[in-house]
Every structure is written in structure tokens, then in C-alpha cells.
Amino acid sequence: MEHSIPDRGVWTSTIASIWEDGFVSGNGIQGAILYGEPTSETWIGNHCRLYLPQGNDFTVPNLAPYLEETRTIIRTQGYEEALTFQYEKAKELGYSGLTMSDPYHPGFHLTIATNHSTYKNYKRSLDYRTGEIVVSYENEGSAYMRRGFVSRCTNKHYYWLSPGTYTIQLAKYENPYMHQDIHVEAQMIHSHVSYTKGDGGYDISISMQGMPTTKPVENGYIVSNKEPLLLVMEITPYKRGNERSIIRRDIDTTYNYEEELERHRTIHQEMIGRVQLDIAQDNDRLKDIWSIVDKAKQEKTVPPEWIEKMYDAGRYMYICSAGELTPNLQGIWTGTFHPAWSGDFTFDTNVQLSIAGALSSGLWEGLEGYFRLIKELIPGFRENAKKYYGCRGIMASAHSSNTGNHVHWNPDWPLHMWTCGAGWLGHWYMAYYRFTGDKHFLREEVIPYLEEVALFYEDFLVKDQDGTYRFTPSYSAENGCADNATQDIAVAKEVLSNLIEAYQILQLSSNKLVVWKEIIDHLPAYQINDEGALKEWLIPEKDENYNHRHFSHLYPIFQSREFNEVSDPTLWQAARTAFDKRLDAWLLNEEGDTSSTHGRMHSALCATQFSMPDLIEEIFHLLIEKDCFFSSLMMSHYNNREIFNVDGNGALPQVVHEMLIDYSNEYLTVLGALPSILPKGKIQGVRLMNQMIVNEMTWDINKQKVVISIESMVAQHIIVRLPLFQQSEHHYSKIYLQKNKSEEISIHLGR
Numbered sequence: 001m002e003h004s005i006p007d008r009g010v011w012t013s014t015i016a017s018i019w020e021d022g023f024v025s026g027n028g029i030q031g032a033i034l035y036g037e038p039t040s041e042t043w044i045g046n047h048c049r050l051y052l053p054q055g056n057d058f059t060v061p062n063l064a065p066y067l068e069e070t071r072t073i074i075r076t077q078g079y080e081e082a083l084t085f086q087y088e089k090a091k092e093l094g095y096s097g098l099t100m101s102d103p104y105h106p107g108f109h110l111t112i113a114t115n116h117s118t119y120k121n122y123k124r125s126l127d128y129r130t131g132e133i134v135v136s137y138e139n140e141g142s143a144y145m146r147r148g149f150v151s152r153c154t155n156k157h158y159y160w161l162s163p164g165t166y167t168i169q170l171a172k173y174e175n176p177y178m179h180q181d182i183h184v185e186a187q188m189i190h191s192h193v194s195y196t197k198g199d200g201g202y203d204i205s206i207s208m209q210g211m212p213t214t215k216p217v218e219n220g221y222i223v224s225n226k227e228p229l230l231l232v233m234e235i236t237p238y239k240r241g242n243e244r245s246i247i248r249r250d251i252d253t254t255y256n257y258e259e260e261l262e263r264h265r266t267i268h269q270e271m272i273g274r275v276q277l278d279i280a281q282d283n284d285r286l287k288d289i290w291s292i293v294d295k296a297k298q299e300k301t302v303p304p305e306w307i308e309k310m311y312d313a314g315r316y317m318y319i320c321s322a323g324e325l326t327p328n329l330q331g332i333w334t335g336t337f338h339p340a341w342s343g344d345f346t347f348d349t350n351v352q353l354s355i356a357g358a359l360s361s362g363l364w365e366g367l368e369g370y371f372r373l374i375k376e377l378i379p380g381f382r383e384n385a386k387k388y389y390g391c392r393g394i395m396a397s398a399h400s401s402n403t404g405n406h407v408h409w410n411p412d413w414p415l416h417m418w419t420c421g422a423g424w425l426g427h428w429y430m431a432y433y434r435f436t437g438d439k440h441f442l443r444e445e446v447i448p449y450l451e452e453v454a455l456f457y458e459d460f461l462v463k464d465q466d467g468t469y470r471f472t473p474s475y476s477a478e479n480g481c482a483d484n485a486t487q488d489i490a491v492a493k494e495v496l497s498n499l500i501e502a503y504q505i506l507q508l509s510s511n512k513l514v515v516w517k518e519i520i521d522h523l524p525a526y527q528i529n530d531e532g533a534l535k536e537w538l539i540p541e542k543d544e545n546y547n548h549r550h551f552s553h554l555y556p557i558f559q560s561r562e563f564n565e566v567s568d569p570t571l572w573q574a575a576r577t578a579f580d581k582r583l584d585a586w587l588l589n590e591e592g593d594t595s596s597t598h599g600r601m602h603s604a605l606c607a608t609q610f611s612m613p614d615l616i617e618e619i620f621h622l623l624i625e626k627d628c629f630f631s632s633l634m635m636s637h638y639n640n641r642e643i644f645n646v647d648g649n650g651a652l653p654q655v656v657h658e659m660l661i662d663y664s665n666e667y668l669t670v671l672g673a674l675p676s677i678l679p680k681g682k683i684q685g686v687r688l689m690n691q692m693i694v695n696e697m698t699w700d701i702n703k704q705k706v707v708i709s710i711e712s713m714v715a716q717h718i719i720v721r722l723p724l725f726q727q728s729e730h731h732y733s734k735i736y737l738q739k740n741k742s743e744e745i746s747i748h749l750g751r
Helices: 062-075 079-092 256-273 287-299 304-321 351-354 364-391 420-435 437-461 486-505 512-521 552-558 569-585 597-609 613-625 645-662
Strands: 010-013 021-026 028-037 040-048 108-114 120-127 132-139 142-150 159-161 166-168 176-184 188-195 201-209 213-217 220-225 228-240 277-280 636-638 642-644 660-665 667-670 680-684 686-690 691-699 705-712 716-721 735-736 744-750
Touching: 010 201, 010 287, 010 304, 021 120, 021 304, 028 132, 028 142, 040 159, 040 228, 062 642, 108 201, 108 569, 120 512, 132 716, 142 256, 159 256, 166 188, 166 201, 176 437, 201 437, 201 716, 220 277, 220 351, 287 304, 287 597, 304 351, 304 613, 304 636, 304 645, 351 420, 351 597, 351 645, 364 420, 364 437, 420 437, 437 512, 486 512, 486 552, 552 597, 569 597, 597 613, 597 636, 597 645, 613 645, 645 660, 645 680, 660 705, 660 735, 667 705
Parallel strands: 021 142, 667 716
Antiparallel strands: 010 120, 021 028, 028 040, 040 108, 108 166, 120 132, 132 142, 142 159, 159 228, 166 220, 176 188, 188 201, 201 228, 213 220, 277 680, 636 642, 660 667, 680 691, 686 691, 691 705, 705 744, 716 735
16 A cells, blocks of 8 residues: 655654654544654544543632732732732632642553564655544565544544554553553453542543454553454543443444545545645645755745645644634643643633634634633633622633633732633634624623623722723733733723624613723723833833733734724834834844743734734744744744644634735735745635635735635625735725625736
């Protein structure tokens, strides 16, 4: 059997010596990693529900009775003293201090060893269009191959092995937080895992098909087979013992690998094919991924084929990881019991970036897992609001896995003072409506969620003597405390404005509309400092810290699109100045605050709005030069492939979409931040807000021509904007789109 190289995927002849460099597959519920020498590989099974209870106390300390005293200390002595006061009170109430979420953990490690001591002509590939991993090599003149994927149809892992002799063993985890039993029967391995510090656990079933000759070994078999062997694997978690599934083997069930792959491929390929970027040459797509990277480093370029593959990898990550839940810090994959930041759902930037490209890529069903996760966490969010601030409504945790209770804070990391998280999560509720036009969702999901956020603001905000509301305490994520963090104001304004708009769309009435409008009208005004930059905290006594990886105060630019250069040119320029100072102090500063892929992605999302194509190219170059991704093109949090972390993958397709074609506030921005390295190309299927789809857009800068085929589900007027080609007669031209009718827009970029 020939090992075909995928043009929409990656391949390499290098060995994955660590799990992070393995190739990955997934179906939105279960995930798989394949890594190791071809003579002894490991298949790691993952499940989106596996978070290991550590026996930690997640009780939220009841600090609400001390809120007014805390505010008095903030006003008279400052935040350092207020945090000391709160922390001491929390300790008196039994608070354990900053507590990590229960960590995401692997379900199983299955080792498949051969009797080969040498090999040659080794290669491994990952096809983004199918989710199939393939490994091939030669030994003593014979060819060997292994193939695997996780099925969207049966929720099982399939791993096909060519004829040969293999030692197949399931690792027994020696972990104090779990108890594991392994039972080996004829052609089946079953393992039951129960958690020792909490309810729940999971079962593992691994069956073999192909009539092999087997010899038992510890926790597995030695298998000899003259025909291909098929391993069928599944993880089945449970929350409580009485909810554990009936464990049985498939009776008279046989699986054919090709048939199962085809069934899965039909679904997976349709999803990843909803959008497509074509900017590379066919022969370049077939190159070894590391040869592409090495050449890019040598020539200090950003190859179009690398951008195209990263674009595909980002959507592949999301398709594999989003389903029952939303991607966590590691998507749906892990090979360790000790992932950084517990591999959890981190809500102060990471989850938001991981889903950034979902709507514009047409992957709407993936957001169901996001909304499901939030519903499961809302009881904890309510507890946070009540116990910390005596408020109704919800306040999101900064980190979550098995609970929404927020206990991840101390005086050094005062994340309990970061109160805008629930509102930021609410952005995707209204965005989902704007992309889909689903009024049932608007009524049943958007309004109830945003109303809970609004309840918190109604109780939390206090008025200054001039009638302006004050956010106190307030924290700009990970960058410092001071009243009236700019992101707090921006998020509150977006939440309440969206809530009012939702009521208007559905023609609903409520006395609360007056309340919400009054809050908006009395929120603090954005401020500009002496350097002409938008301030991160809207009080005069707090200085800026430009050397930081978070871009929270630019929320009105990269997220809510609250203003632009037309609606408020003064604020727009101030935001641009603040961004430039962040770039100089952090992104482009070798001595800057810690490197982070999420910071680079937020920089890129700001750059698309400010029409800075050279900066986007520079950010792409940094990802290559600083080694910020593994062989699968899943990204790392830090430089030098340190910490497997996929939120950058989720954001990169959105960066590409926005730099090519973007819509907000009536403006269709075309090639708004197109890097010079992409003079020609085509993109298909991009979804835009207000229920539009770009069926196809082609551009050729040398010919000064862009052709767009666009369709709208509603009749509407749009204004074409060409910030990089302002000499074009089409810059600020108005176009009327009829309902459900494809329109072709032909744009000449010259005069």
C-alpha cells in the first residue's frame, strides 16, 4: 500500500520523540495522539471530560460582607493593602489560597512495539481533510504501514496495522488520584479507572479484529498476524458510579477500516471544506513541513504554503476539539497528568482565542460545546457573584474544569477582581445570532445569559458624586489593579447594548431597558493619556504598563468593534497609539515580558483592524523564527516549542479572514491588511456578520483586480472599504445586496 502525501496536511520524516510532537486526531469528544519510534509507538487516548479530581477545596470564600470595607481601603490606602485585607479575611474563612483547576489528563497510553530493530524510509503524515494519521517504513525489504483516526460516526478510535508481529500493552497509571484495573481477555483489553479524590472515572475498551495469534503478556498481548490487524478503542467516562455505562464487548460486530474511514471522512471533510484558502503552489503543498520551515528561516521569509497549512491546522484543531465541550488550553489532547495551568478552560483570553475563527469558518455546531460548557459552569459563576460581591447574576471564573467556582487568586494574581469575564464570554452569544440570524437562539439563549451578566452590573456598580458609575475593585487581566479598567467599561457597554438590541429585534418590552440604558449613559468615558494613548485604567493616578502580553484595553478594537476611524477618529487614533506603544515595549522587544502566542495573536487581530499588513507578516515570521509550533502545526504557548497550547491555532484563521475580507458596522473591508507576500490568491466560504457568505474572492495585486461573489440571507446595504487602496474608485462605494441572491463585486484597485 502506497503512503500518499496529503496536500492539505503535513508530513515529515522526523521522529516524534515526545507526545507534544505527535500527530493528532479527534472528533470533538475523543482525541488521539500518535508518537514515538516506528518500532515502538504509543497511541494516547483522550476524552474531553477527563479532569482529574485532586481533592482540592473549591469553596468560594464569602467576602461579600467585607466589600464596602475593601472599597474604603482601596480609596484611602490603595489596592495592595486592600488585597492583603481580603486575603487575610479569606484565610480566616478557610480559603486554601490560589487553587488550580482539576487537571486535564490522558485516558490511556497504548504501546505498539514491533520485533524490528532497524528501519529506513520512515515518514508520517496527518491529513487535515480526513483526520487520518499514517506511518510507514521499511525493514529488511518489506514495507510496513499503520493508519489511525477517531471516528465522528461511532465515537471510536481505529488503528490499522499491516501484517506483522507486535507487542501491544496498555500502560497502568501509577497515580495516587486514581485506581485502575486492567483485564486482558481473548482479543480484548478492558480497563476500569475510578477517581480516588472525587466521584467518577472512566472505562477503556480495546478490541482486536483480524483473527491474530495472541500470547498474553502483562496488560496486553504479543500478536502475530498474516493479515492486517485492526484495533478498535473507546473511552467511556462517568460522573457517578450509578451512571456508569454497561460494559460489554461488541457482539458479532466487525469493523472494516476503509468503510469506517469513508463514513467518517464524509462528515469531517465537509466541515473542513466549508472554507478554503488557496495561496500556495501544488508542488509546495507536498513538501516536508520542516523543509518548508527550514527554508523560511534561512531566507527570512513567510512562505504562502506555511500560511495555508497553518490556516488549515487552525480549523482542524477546532473541528477535532469542539463538540461536546469547547477546546481547552490543549484542544482535546494531552499526554501528561501535569499540564501547564491544568490544561483547563482559561477565560481571560485563551478560550476566546481558541474559538475566534469558528463563526467565520462556518463551524457553528462547534459553538454548541462552548454554550454547553458555560451552562454547566453557571452555578459556580452565580456563587462567585454572590460570595465575592453580594451580587445577583454571574461572575466568571478565570480558570475552570470541573467547576465554575473561582478560587484561582491571591494577592499576586488577584483574578477575583477581574469581573468582566462573564460579559466577554457573552460576546459569542450575540455573535452567533449575528452570523446565523437564529431568533430562537436569540430569545432562548442570548437574552437569558446576557440578563444574568446585566444583573451583576446592576448590583456591583457604584456611583461617584458626579453620577458616573465606578468599577471598584477592578483588574486589567494579569497587568494590574486600579479602578475602572478600560476592558471592564468596554465589556459592560457591549453586554448592555447587545441586550437592548436583542429586545428590540424581538420587539420585547421590559422596565429593565431603561435601567440598562441609564447604566450605559453613565459609564466612565474612555481617556487618553499625555502620550496620546488610550488608557488601560480610566483614573488619572494609574500609570500605563505597555510591556505586557495582554491587550485587554483594546477590546473595543479587536472584539466589540465599538468605534472605528469614521465613527470616532480621536479614540481610534488613541487606540492605535496605545497599540504602537505595546508593540515597541512588548511584541517587538527582545527584552519584553514573557513570549506568548496568545499575545501575538491578539496583536495580529488588532493589526487587521488598523490595516497593518507588515506587522501581520512580522508576527507570522516570529512564529516561525521562535519555533512556536510542533510537527502537527499545533502551537506552543512560549518560544522553543515550550508548552503545547492551541489557542493560537483557533485565532489564526480569523486573522487570515480579517486581513482578506471583514465586515462590521456596515463596512465590508477588502484586503484590509494583506501582506505583500500574498499578491495573488483565492478564498472560498468565509462567513460574515449580518448573515453573509463570501462564496469566493480572488485577488491579483499585479493586475490590480479583486472579484468577490457574495450572498446575503437578508437584504442590506454595505459600504466597500479599501484602506490599502484608497486611490480606488471603489473605496467607500455603496452596494445593495438582495436577499438570497449572489452578487458579484468586481473591484479595480488602481485609479
